[in-house]
Amino acid sequence: MSLKTKRNTTRTLTTAAVAGLAALCLFSLSACGSKAAAAHSNGASAANSNSTAISGSVSTNGSTSMEKVIGGLSEKFMAENSQVKITYDATGSGTGIESASNGSADIGLSSRELKPEEQEKGLKATPIALDGIAIIVSxxxxxxxxxxxxxxxxxxxxxxxxxxxxxxxxxxxxxxxxxxxxxxxxxxxxxxxxxxxxxxxxxxxxxxxxxxxxxxxxxxxxxxxxxxxxxxxxxxxxxxxxxxxxxxxxDGSYPIQRPFNLVTSNSANLSPAAQAFYKFCLDQKNADLIRSAGAVPLAK
The missing domain is CATH 3.40.190.10 (Periplasmic binding protein-like II)
Structure with missing residues (x-):
């Protein structure tokens, strides 16, 4: 082999080696970038999951007649939202309405309609179920x-x-x-x-x-x-x-009935936990739970 031929061969091998090394570096950088992107994505998912978790406490107060209904709804909600604690004080509808008005409870419970003077205080009653009372004989x-x-x-x-x-x-x-x-x-x-x-x-x-x-x-x-x-x-x-x-x-045609209401104040901002529980109580998916608690679910 001539000296010129040897020089050409060496130059060709060197060029190939450089090209191979560059490709290897690019592959490594690409792999590192993919891992970093995956890690960032997983971290963002975890952060999003944590940011949507509901936590806190929700206080309810009022109607003794609503005990089974609100108890069943509370248990189911807390089972699905383990970081939320819901409390219930059976004090009667009047006290429940007043507690919503003065802010001593997040949500008042009333088994009657609001009186005009209570509505004038900025209170709102939202029915979640109905109570039908049958008259029976032998x-x-x-x-x-x-x-x-x-x-x-x-x-x-x-x-x-x-x-x-x-x-x-x-x-x-x-x-x-x-x-x-x-x-x-x-x-x-x-x-x-x-x-x-x-x-x-x-x-x-x-x-x-x-x-x-x-x-x-x-x-x-x-x-x-x-x-x-x-x-x-x-x-x-x-x-x-x-x-x-x-x-x-x-449909309201049977006369011995009454609503089971959630009572809230228009001037109060419910916490995220209280808002979530409020919406949960209105969900039609709880119809069977309401029936099992002895009440009538709202019409669809």
């Missing part, structure tokens, strides 16, 4: 319908015999719940019998009321719709000609 009782006024007469002692309200000549045995019962509170507030009620028996559970009515052909009682549906030993009376059902409670 399955063999001949009476099928009562007016709201006749029910009031029976539970205030003005009417003491079934023949006074279209039935047989038998003494009426009005059965109801004990003082402090949410169902009793709802029944009395709607029928206008609060502080005037006359009971033959006051019982401490819905099941006990249903059983007592079933075993007494003279009896009349009241219970939440969900507890009565499917019972064959008692019959639901129509009230003003309307049967108690989910449909008639939802």
């Amino acid at each position: 399955a063999k009782a001949p009476v099928k319908n009562l007016t709201l006024y006749q029910i009031k007469q029976i539970y205030t002692g003005e009417a003491t015999n079934w023949n006074e309200v279209g039935g047989p000549n038998l003494e009426i045995s009005p059965i109801g719940r004990e003082n402090g019962s949410g169902t009793r509170d709802g029944f009395e507030s709607i029928t206008g019998t609060a502080d005037k009620t006359v009971h033959a028996q006051e019982l401490t559970s819905t099941g006990a009321v249903i059983e007592a009515v079933a075993n007494n052909p003279n009896a009349i009682g009241y219970a939440s719709l969900s507890a009565v549906e499917g019972k064959k030993n008692v019959a639901m009376l129509t009230v003003n000609g309307v049967i108690c059902s989910e449909k008639t409670v939802q």
Whole structure:
């Protein structure tokens, strides 16, 4: 091989080596860049995940009748949002409304509509469920319908015999719940019998009321719709000609019903946790939970 040929060969090998080294460097830089980009992306995802996590506490206060509904919703929400703590004080609707007004609770709970003077304070009531209260008699009782006024007469002692309200000549045995019962509170507030009620028996559970009515052909009682549906030993009376059902409670035609409301103040800003819980309570996906708590979900 001539000297010239050797020089050309050496130059060719050197050029190839430089090109190979450059390609290797470019590959390494590209790999490093990909890893850095992936790390940045993963970090951003983690940061975004942490930034959307809800945390904090939510205080609710008010209606004793809403205990099962708000308790069920709270448990489900906290199970899905482990960093949120929801508290409930069963103080009555009036106190719940006042607590929303003065800011001592994030959300007030009321099983009645707001009065005009309460609305004037900048309060808002948002229903999350309805409470339908069925009027029941023994399955063999001949009476099928009562007016709201006749029910009031029976539970205030003005009417003491079934023949006074279209039935047989038998003494009426009005059965109801004990003082402090949410169902009793709802029944009395709607029928206008609060502080005037006359009971033959006051019982401490819905099941006990249903059983007592079933075993007494003279009896009349009241219970939440969900507890009565499917019972064959008692019959639901129509009230003003309307049967108690989910449909008639939802459309408002059944008269012995009331709303379960969340009460908030227009002048107060709810925390992110309270806002999230508020929206959760209105979600239609909780309809079965509301039914299981003895209430009627809102119409879709």
